[in-house]
Amino acid sequence: MSFLSFNHHKDLPLDKDPGTRFLPWLIAFMVYLAALSVIATSIMQSVSARWERGVNDTLTVQLPPAQSVGEDQERMAQSLKILRNHPAVVLAEPVAKSHVLSLLEPWLGDADTLAQMPVPHLINVSLRREVDMDAEALVVKLDQVAPGATMDDHRIWMDRLIRMSKTLEYGAYLVLSLICLASIGTVFFVTKTGLAIHHDVIEVLHLIGAQDSYIARQFAEHSLHMGLRGGMLGLAVAGPTFGGFAYLYRQVDSALLPQIDITIMQWIAVLALPFISALMGYLTARSAVLRSLKKMV
Known part of the structure; x- marks a missing residue:
């Protein structure tokens, strides 16, 4: 067979x-x-x-709250001027307080309670990839107009x-x-x-x-x-x-x-x-x- x-x-x-x-x-x-x-x-x-x-080439500047509204506005204006004049910065825009409160609400409670708390002011900053930036030197300049200012470089933790x-x-x-x-x-x-x-x-x-x-x-x-x-x-x-x-x-x-x-x-x-x-x-x-x-x- x-x-x-x-x-x-x-x-x-x-x-x-x-x-x-x-x-x-x-x-x-x-x-x-x-x-x-x-x-x-x-x-x-x-x-x-x-x-x-979402966060490539971006950072956030945090300004501690001042004693008065007028002082807060002055600190914000001076900080924005420093940032916008920096060659590595493409855009620097303040974050609305309502948006900051909405971000904190899941962690710290409702917006009415947060409104009574001293909330820091935030500035979103977009950077140019081709230009190097000395973050420490920039923080020193910001600290001169807004004592206690800090910078959160998203690229580090990202x-x-x-x-x-x-x-x-x-x-x-x-x-x-x-x-x-x-x-x-x-x-x-x-x-x-x-x-x-x-x-x-x-x-x-x-x-x-x-x-x-x-x-x-x-x-x-x-x-x-x-x-x-x-x-x-x-x-x-x-x-x-x-x-x-x-x-x-x-x-x-x-x-x-x-x-x-x-x-x-x-x-x-x-x-x-x-x-x-x-x-x-x-x-x-x-x-x-x-x-x-x-x-x-």
Whole structure:
């Protein structure tokens, strides 16, 4: 009997193997974790980009409140003059007191209470990238017209936040890589177990003309189906998890957390995970079977 007589029916009862019952559940768990890792990576990328765009080349000058309204106005006018005359400054605009109160309200109470408190005056400053600025010298000048003036360079703490988000992003990539390796290892050992269980049947198939590629295809297609089934299950569980996280995120004050934008390509990457897991299972099983059968000859 030649190899051409073998069709795509299953000569190996792989569905009855003990490992077959657990493989879809293991793959489902792996795909679930992989989906969370992909979304976490996407969120870190979105947050980093938004933070960097939002405060790149900006700083805030803080002027302590004076004893009188007239003195406050004089300090503000002198400070704005110094800032606007600096070659590194593109724009210097005072922040409205109502806006300052709205920023403090979530932390210190309602606006009526805050109105009775001495609230510092803020100036938003935009800088030119191509011009270097001596922040310490500028603060000294501001302190001469507004004693106690301070400067918050957003780039300093923003760099720290971006480094932290990048670290978390790389951590998510590492977790995703470990998940892929664990999935490949799981399919490999399940396939090796199947080869051991069906050793006698495989020898009979060899005797009647079956080639190694035919046997490998049966294991590979079996792993493909298991990977696709488990991947779909894992993705189905990940969906409500994403929805729950999104709901909780929306309950937090929008002023405290940045808006998160996940692109279509990132969602496509998540939806492709079941097919990626199935393809990985197919290739892993096929490679494992072919290598093992060569040693059996």
